[in-house]
Amino acid sequence: AQKITQTQPGMFVQEKEAVTLDCTYDTSDQSYGLFWYKQPSSGEMIFLIYQGSYDEQNATEGRYSLNFQKARKSTNLVISASQLGDSAMYFCAISIGGGYNKLIFGAGTRLAVHP
Amino acid sequence: GAVVSQHPSWVICKSGTSVKIECRSLDFQATTMFWYRQFPKQSLMLMATSNEGSKATYEQGVEKDKFLINHASLTLSTLTVTSAHPEDSSFYICSYYSDQETQYFGPGTRLLVL
Numbered sequence: 190a191q192k193i194t195q196t197q198p199g200m201f202v203q204e205k206e207a208v209t210l211d212c213t214y215d216t217s218d219q220s221y222g223l224f225w226y227k228q229p230s231s232g233e234m235i236f237l238i239y240q241g242s243y244d245e246q247n248a249t250e251g252r253y254s255l256n257f258q259k260a261r262k263s264t265n266l267v268i269s270a271s272q273l274g275d276s277a278m279y280f281c282a283i284s285i286g287g288g289y290n291k292l293i294f295g296a297g298t299r300l301a302v303h304p
Numbered sequence: 305g306a307v308v309s310q311h312p313s314w315v316i317c318k319s320g321t322s323v324k325i326e327c328r329s330l331d332f333q334a335t336t337m338f339w340y341r342q343f344p345k346q347s348l349m350l351m352a353t354s355n356e357g358s359k360a361t362y363e364q365g366v367e368k369d370k371f372l373i374n375h376a377s378l379t380l381s382t383l384t385v386t387s388a389h390p391e392d393s394s395f396y397i398c399s400y401y402s403d404q405e406t407q408y409f410g411p412g413t414r415l416l417v418l
Contacts, residue, residue: 222404232395234348234409241404280347290336290401294347 191216191285193295200300202271209256210266210298212281218242222284223264224292225253229277237279240264271302307331308400310410317388318418325383325413327398333378334400338407339371342395354381388417 192215202208214223225237240248240257248255256265268275281295307330317323327337335356340348352373354360360373370392372384385392397412 224407226409232342232397232412232414234397234399234412236407236409239405284404284407290404290407291338291350291353292340292348292399292407293350296347 191218191221191283191293193281193283193293195281195295195298197298198296200298202268202300202302204273204302204304205270207267207269208271208300210268210279210281210300211263212265212295213261213263214281214283215262216283216285218285223255223257224282224284225255225264225266226280226282226294227275227277228280228297234280238266268300273302273304276300276302308398308408308410310396310398310413312413313411314414314416316416316418319389320387323385323388323415325385325396325398325415327381327383327400327410329379329400329408332400332402334402335378336401337375337381338399338401339373339381339383340397340399342397342412344395348397385415388415390417393417 194213221242223240227235238250238253240255247257252269254267278297280297282292285291309328311326339351342348351366352360352362354373354375356375362368375381393416395412398410400408
């Protein structure tokens with residue numbers, strides 16, 4: 190069975206600093222996708238970044254980048270130059286299924302950015 | 305990016321009543337969509353997968369007779385919580401699947417059953 194583990198229930202970071210949110214996964218599938226979503230207090234799920242299991246390069250999207258280590262089954266999210274608006278819950282997810290479209294989410298990490 | 309709407313955004317109902325939640329994609333059509341549930345301070349849990357024109361597939365532990373899903377068209381799916389009880393109070397979120405890298409989430413519906 191697939192599993193996503195986020196071991197950091199909460200993280201603090203100073204504004205303008207970088208922060209790394211950890212995520213490890215467990216799957217027997219050869220092909221899968223890894224996602225990170227941001228959920229502010231409003232509840233909406235905001236897509237941040239995607240990494241395919243066969244992508245050799247780490248994904249980057251603006252201030253978001255992934256440290257993807259396939260052998261270790263980890264996909265850590267790095268947020269550079271943190272902003273106050275980055276304060277939110279962050280969820281890591283793995284997509285499974287034939288077209289790997291079902292998402293299994295981790296428990297989430299609450300990030301607080303301090304001025 | 306694609307926009308997905310949900311209605312209502314908030315609903316309070318009495319125990320024993322049924323509640324219908326609509327999920328609508330506003331600018332694209334998709335055959336596959338998902339319903340998730342999120343209890344307070346917890347993660348999202350997949351409830352069911354539905355494909356337009358066929359019956360929904362429910363995850364283990366989710367009662368199909370209690371959570372009725374109707375994927376009426378390529379742009380509309382509804383989730384009906386039948387005979388709601390306080391333990392059904394939760395945040396319900398739908399998503400439309402576009403491709404392997406893309407899943408569009410609705411803004412969610414908060415259900416409170418008294």
